[in-house]
Amino acid sequence: DLSINGMWTERLEDSCEKPDEHPTPLTKQQLEQLVRSLILVEQSQELRILAPEIKVLQEDLQLKKANVYRSIPYSRFGSNRDAHCYRKAFPYLLAFxxxxxxxxxxxxxRKEWDAVLEHSLMAWLYTSELPQWDTASHNALREQCxxxxxxxxxxxxxxxxxxxSRGHELLRRLKMAxxxxxxxVPCIQELQRILGWAQHLDCDL
Known part of the structure; x- marks a missing residue:
């Protein structure tokens, strides 16, 4: 199961939300290492699949994005994109x-180049749907993605x-991204070079 429901979520919450078990709060670096290790455990269970289905990876991103929104406290008054809400969502943003x-x-x-392109463009869309936080610096993780x-x-x-035909389709999607x-932009430039459109670079961008 690629989702962060079930055991993955329990282990993350155990580490992030139970201070009595962890008297010293995790630093962001420690938290990132924790999240990375948990996702690598997920991958180790899935790597027996020769080529992960893009649909499976899409479901993974959908669940991780949904968990970001579930982690944000509901407030009838004030902003739910403030620093407090960001801190609640941070472990799940990091997981994404x-x-x-x-x-x-x-x-x-695995040199699955076409799958890389499809996965990356799909993940780009989900990244654009992450919350926009009130504090500009809190949106840095989105830019890192x-x-x-x-x-x-x-x-x-x-x-x-x-x-x-595939190149033209990708160029259209990259420009939308x-x-x-x-x-x-460097990806657009590279694809235009591949397609022999380098002379139009200045006009197109």
Whole structure:
């Protein structure tokens, strides 16, 4: 099970929400290491599948995004995007980021270039649907996700062989992704180079 329901959630909550069992609060670095280790456990159970189905990875991202929203306390008064709500959601935001990063790396190691592109663009959409926090610095994790996904896309583009029709489709999708973050621009430039459109770069961007 790739979700953070069940045992995964219990272990995360045990580490993050029970101070009597952990007198010293976890630092962000320790928490990131914890989340990464839990997701690697998930992956170790799934790696017997030769090529993870994109649908399975999509369900994983859907569940992790949903868990972010479930973790945000409901408030009839005031903002539910303030620092208090961000702290509640942070472990689940981190789980989302690590999932994007680690599953993308699994696909890269397997040289599943087309799957890397599809997974990264799908994860890009889910990243754009994460909460927008009141404090600008709290949105840094979203930008980190975009940066990771853009790096995965760029690597895949540099290694894959694209039919012209597939290249044009990807270019359209990458330009749509640019509406969320400029991190995708190097990917657009690389794909235009591949398609022989480098001379139009300045006009298109």
């Amino acid at each position: 980021k690590v999932s994007c990063q680690e599953w993308g790396q699994v696909l890269l190691r 975009y940066g990771v996904l853009a790096a995965h896309i760029l690597t895949a583009l540099q290694h894959c062989s694209l039919e012209p 640019q509406l969320q973050s400029q991190s995708i």
